[in-house]
Amino acid sequence: MTMNLTEELTAIVGEKGILTGDDVTQRQDGWHSAPACKAQAIVRPADTGELSAVMKLCHEHNQSVVVQGGLTGLVGGARTTTHDIVISLERMRNIVEIDIQNRTMTVESGVNLQTVQEVAEEEGLYYPVDLGARGTATIGGTIATNAGGNRVLRYGMTRDSILGLEAVLPDGTIISSMSKVLKNNTGYSLPHLFIGTEGTLGIVTRAVLRLRSKPLGGATALVAVDDFANLSRLLNLAESGLGGGLSSFEVMWHSFYDLVTGTDRHRAPLPAQSAYYVIIETQGNSNEQEQERLENLLGQALECELISDAVLTQSDSEREKIWAIRDDVEALFELSPIHAFDVSLPISAMEPYIDTLQSELDRHWTDNRCIVFGHLGDGNLHIIIGQVPQSDKAAVEELVYGGLNGIGGSISAEHGIGLDKKPYLKYSRSTAEIALMQVIKQALDPKNLLNPGKVLS
Numbered sequence: 001m002t003m004n005l006t007e008e009l010t011a012i013v014g015e016k017g018i019l020t021g022d023d024v025t026q027r028q029d030g031w032h033s034a035p036a037c038k039a040q041a042i043v044r045p046a047d048t049g050e051l052s053a054v055m056k057l058c059h060e061h062n063q064s065v066v067v068q069g070g071l072t073g074l075v076g077g078a079r080t081t082t083h084d085i086v087i088s089l090e091r092m093r094n095i096v097e098i099d100i101q102n103r104t105m106t107v108e109s110g111v112n113l114q115t116v117q118e119v120a121e122e123e124g125l126y127y128p129v130d131l132g133a134r135g136t137a138t139i140g141g142t143i144a145t146n147a148g149g150n151r152v153l154r155y156g157m158t159r160d161s162i163l164g165l166e167a168v169l170p171d172g173t174i175i176s177s178m179s180k181v182l183k184n185n186t187g188y189s190l191p192h193l194f195i196g197t198e199g200t201l202g203i204v205t206r207a208v209l210r211l212r213s214k215p216l217g218g219a220t221a222l223v224a225v226d227d228f229a230n231l232s233r234l235l236n237l238a239e240s241g242l243g244g245g246l247s248s249f250e251v252m253w254h255s256f257y258d259l260v261t262g263t264d265r266h267r268a269p270l271p272a273q274s275a276y277y278v279i280i281e282t283q284g285n286s287n288e289q290e291q292e293r294l295e296n297l298l299g300q301a302l303e304c305e306l307i308s309d310a311v312l313t314q315s316d317s318e319r320e321k322i323w324a325i326r327d328d329v330e331a332l333f334e335l336s337p338i339h340a341f342d343v344s345l346p347i348s349a350m351e352p353y354i355d356t357l358q359s360e361l362d363r364h365w366t367d368n369r370c371i372v373f374g375h376l377g378d379g380n381l382h383i384i385i386g387q388v389p390q391s392d393k394a395a396v397e398e399l400v401y402g403g404l405n406g407i408g409g410s411i412s413a414e415h416g417i418g419l420d421k422k423p424y425l426k427y428s429r430s431t432a433e434i435a436l437m438q439v440i441k442q443a444l445d446p447k448n449l450l451n452p453g454k455v456l457s
């Protein structure tokens with residue numbers, strides 16, 4: 001970056017809007033042990049107009065740009081090189097409007113997910129997207145990655161909660177499609193160019209979020225299941241028996257439950273003796289009603305021997321303790337070096353897939369620890385393989401991704417492709433699909449300046 005460009009950027013965003021030197025290198029390029037930021041500068045525009053002027057300037061100077069939100073992404077999508085500058089949305093955090101009548105919230109994309117959830121709830125409304133990194137992940141990041149999380153089963157992915165969106169293209173053009181209506185079949189749906197495309201086509205600056213009615217009550221249980229086949233039977237029973245209220249069906253394999261409850265951080269609500277543990281959550285009109293429905297369901301499941309044990313939570317604090325077990329992915333770092341995967345596959349293929357993977361792992365690395373958990377109702381598993389050297393990363397990835405080929409699986413259920421999964425995109429997408437993605441990228445970013453090298457080569 002030339003001196004000239006730094007000065008011109010500063011003229012647009014002001015001294016407060018640009019960081020250089022140690023202020024850049026002291027930051028990381030992602031979550032947890034991600035490398036230090038290598039970029040030449042971090043530019044922090046205060047609004048869409050400033051961002052548009054910054055992008056226009058970068059376009060004229062052929063300056064590459066990496067977009068960063070809360071840096072909780074797990075596939076290296078926000079990683080920088082020494083050629084890049086970073087665009088951070090950290091000064092664009094305003095809640096622009098809550099429209100109670102239309103049940104929408106208009107926000108700037110740097111606001112974090114938890115703030116949005118809390119502001120909606122203060123108005124008796126509900127933003128259903130939820131994930132463990134809620135306090136740090138930004139709305140822009142969740143849109144760019146089409147984040148899923150804990151309630152996809154009932155409310156869908158982030159895509160299903162976005163009505164309108166504003167983005168800045170690589171040449172600085174502002175595309176404002178801030179519609180508040182659910183139905184809008186007027187030609188191509190432009191917001192979808194930016195949802196799930198990981199900041200490779202444009203920078204999301206504002207969004208109109210779809211809010212739902214705040215569930216007035218709910219109930220949560222943790223159950224133990226001994227046999228994989230019973231998991232899908234239990235899911236079917238919960239779908240039909242909870243009157244459409246089922247909002248989560250999260251499965252932890254014994255390996256995960258045993259590891260996390262084995263730490264000082266958690267007390268095990270059920271003994272760690274079963275093959276699987278499931279968090280079942282229902283949401284509806286009142287606690288009493290949902291509690292009763294869930295209790296009936298558990299009674300039925302025990303009678304049919306689908307579950308071997310259960311605990312139905314009686315308070316918010318008990319509920320939070322159960323979710324804290326599921327959300328405590330930090331405990332997995334005890335098994336470092338670890339390799340983390342987020343795959344999806346048909347439920348019917350899960351058991352043989354995991355069995356085959358485990359025996360292959362055992363064949364290559366006798367000390368390996370394979371930990372599995374995930375959103376089973378969405379066909380999504382998180383697989384963490386611990387105690388395998390980082391130097392064997394490619395071999396582990398080949399085993400995990402190669403096994404998905406041909407069984408209708410996806411190498412990335414939620415986290416996207418970024419840099420880390422790019423070599424394996426071919427296992428989930430055909431040559432024709434990848435070629436079309438490249439045509440779209442070329443049309444919107446012909447100079448390949450925005451998040452270059454992410455998702456596509």
Ligand SMILES: Cc1cc2nc3c(=O)[nH]c(=O)nc-3n(C[C@H](O)[C@H](O)[C@H](O)COP(=O)(O)OP(=O)(O)OC[C@H]3O[C@@H](n4cnc5c(N)ncnc54)[C@H](O)[C@@H]3O)c2cc1C
Nearest residue numbers: 069070071072073077138140141142144147148199204414
């Ligand atoms: C503990 C933990 C739990 C998690 N659980 C889940 C889960 O259940 N489900 C799930 O889907 N994910 C989960 N994630 C992953 C992560 O939280 C999501 O991917 C999140 O959406 C990233 O948001 P962010 O603001 O941190 O984005 P970043 O990490 O900063 O960026 C992610 C990608 O989005 C791009 N980007 C960021 N902001 C913008 C913008 N405004 N415009 C355009 N592009 C942008 C970046 O360039 C990058 O490619 C989890 C992560 C952690 C650490």
